[in-house]
Amino acid sequence: MPTRARKKRETYHHGDLSNALVAAALEVIAKEEQLTLREVSRRVGVNHRAVYRHFADLTALLAAVAEQGYRQLLVALEDALASAKKAPPEKRMEALACAYVAFAIDHPAHYRIMFGRRLNEDGRFNVLEDLVLKAFTIIDTEVAAGIESGKFVSRPRRELVFAFWSLAHGFASLTLVRRIKVKRVLVDPYVRQIVAPFIAGLRAL
């Protein structure tokens, strides 16, 4: 331990600069500060040029940040379903919507990066495509279960999933830009009200 401490200033490299940079980036966005390549490298205590050794460019660093975000989002969605294990399909969809919106509201900067133009107009990051697909699949599986059980109308699933996703994403986005204002503690009931007509429309007659 003392040896390592002594070593600290003898060398300029970090051991695991790559992870240190992502961690610093997460800190920056957690504080709602401007996420720049120069700011991140400053925090790690490294020349800003060093970033290019590990990431092709700023977008690639953002992709690494977004990847973490998607993993957290997936866990949140799965947890929500696990907590509503024996609930009917309608309640499970509600739980998904609440978890989705809560993630966006609790990690606004993260959410913006994940669904911003920069990453989504860049074809390089297949990991992100995979993770988005996983999120899609979680919703799709619920819709399928609802249809199978006879509780949901039988319609093309793809469009139902996109409708649900649009609703959740739209509500989250409008909340993040403050066009819709909700107190944090009231998010869950509010989301339930918002998705209620959609879920009612999902019900088989």
Place this chain on the structure above:
Amino acid sequence: MPTRARKKRETYHHGDLSNALVAAALEVIAKEEQLTLREVSRRVGVNHRAVYRHFADLTALLAAVAEQGYRQLLVALEDALASAKKAPPEKRMEALACAYVAFAIDHPAHYRIMFGRRLNEDGRFNVLEDLVLKAFTIIDTEVAAGIESGKFVSRPRRELVFAFWSLAHGFASLTLVRRIKVKRVLVDPYVRQIVAPFIAGLRAL
């Protein structure tokens, strides 16, 4: 005319620099180019500092651009309703959704500025608040008519409007970042499918 032409280079001011700047900004975003203060002034042929004579800062210029966008959006929504004059409430809501999404898809840069963080986290622009309120009111009026006619369930209107808006905005946003891919000619039928469950859920039993 020749007198005016001769005058052109004798003076540096533009007569109506303010409008010229907004027009240039609209050109820039129409071409999907980066909208910067310096680029806009370059196009008008004026020193970039001259912008500050007419706009407090870049955000104020963006607000002027957004204002135009909201006016176009309002016209599009009203036209859609006018074209579905005697249609039942469900069809009128569908028409609204189609018009809304079509606007976003046909004016992506405009739409992003209107619903981006920059303007929405800035309290200075009351015109924009008014215009957003007008859009809200258009939707609200339709929902009210649907409820009044007995075709829609009687629920708190505010939440129904936000649900509708979330759905339209979410679909538009996901399409703009290409998470949802639709050919331009198929947008209308696609939107109808997306809003179908929501509208079905709106129906009184």
Place this chain on the structure above:
DNA sequence: ACCTGAACACCGTTCAAGT
């Protein structure tokens, strides 16, 4: 009044060099 020039404090990125 209205516009400009030079300067400041930031960006991301490139090139050539240091250890």
Place this chain on the structure above:
DNA sequence: ACCTGAACACCGTTCAAGT
């Protein structure tokens, strides 16, 4: 291999000056 220094081409914004 890994990191740095100096430089480039951009930003928005401020200050003091020009007509």
